[in-house]
Amino acid sequence: MSERETPSADGLVIGILGGTGDQGRGLARRFALAGQPVIIGSRICERAEAAALQIGHGVRGLANRDTAREAGLVIAAVPWEGHAELLSGLADELAGKIVVDCVNPLGFDQRGAYALPVAEGSAAQQAAALLPGSRVVAAFHHVSAVLLLDPEVDAIDLDVLVLGDDRETTDLVQALAARIPGVRGIYAGRLRNCGQIEALTANLVSINRRYKAHAGLRITDI
């Protein structure tokens, strides 16, 4: 189909940049539990090693650059503030790889969360602009880090919306999402429609506050 080979999710080494945050550790834990080799990346290698040790299940910790180099698929789970700088500095290591962006550019004030304007339209589109040699997909925006990290939670009631412009790559990331028990990976459009998916996280914050929940989404009729 494509000139490039799309790796299978089986045995694919998953690197998580900014992997010592709640979201990164949570995803690392779930993918490791699903039998996937996982590397957590951090600016400081020792911090990544400590987080990996705490998670267990064979997760390794490395510096972000080594994580990008060793992984076959790299998840960017960094704070929005450091997103552009980190990715542009790793463009060479990430060339030819799948990069999954799960960053939500949000601000917070006394009235709650709100979407920040992004010149490129979304964090994922910014990643695509900074990483012309990578295949950028967006996914995992709405998964609750609390649920990912909770050892009492066996399955997560959530559809992971996967966006991207390359069918093989979105198919692969959908399959990867489905390795988390309870989760479906659902194709939800091209990258140009990613801004609202990232921004929707602000609405989930509002819902969580109102209903005291860890809200997720399900798509009906599919």
Added chain:
Amino acid sequence: MSERETPSADGLVIGILGGTGDQGRGLARRFALAGQPVIIGSRICERAEAAALQIGHGVRGLANRDTAREAGLVIAAVPWEGHAELLSGLADELAGKIVVDCVNPLGFDQRGAYALPVAEGSAAQQAAALLPGSRVVAAFHHVSAVLLLDPEVDAIDLDVLVLGDDRETTDLVQALAARIPGVRGIYAGRLRNCGQIEALTANLVSINRRYKAHAGLRITDI
């Protein structure tokens, strides 16, 4: 709670501006079936009357201006192109009333649907700016007109996301949404977070194309 009285949904006359379109007729049908008095509005009164007759269930048809005057709660279901002009021309009639905006500012090209930029942030925020005397709420963005109009469909598997800055009004619109069998009305944040809810309709269009579905949303854990 408020200085103004919030009408109960019981017996509340619902007016639907642009009510002869698919979305307007579909909502009119479902609210009439739920026992609500409903008026369909159109630029041309005769067109509204014809659509009302076709729907039956006691639905009436009037010109948009008379619809705005007679209804207690007005749903704006007009095309985005005519949104600002129609609402600004009815500001007097709509003063003191609840206005529910369900307009999705979308463009379409050969790659599908995409969100149009809106200077005010969203159609609902534009409505709020044009109607300073009204209480503007946003809701019903994602409900499928096909399902609303299908006589074989008894219940719709959907959470209607309701956004607004006034608790009493969002509560009322949530209760109104729940009169459609199968539907829950879920508070999903302030109007400032409405742009992504409108834009999300572009993603549902993508999902519908990929999966041959009439996709809706459910919020999990509530």
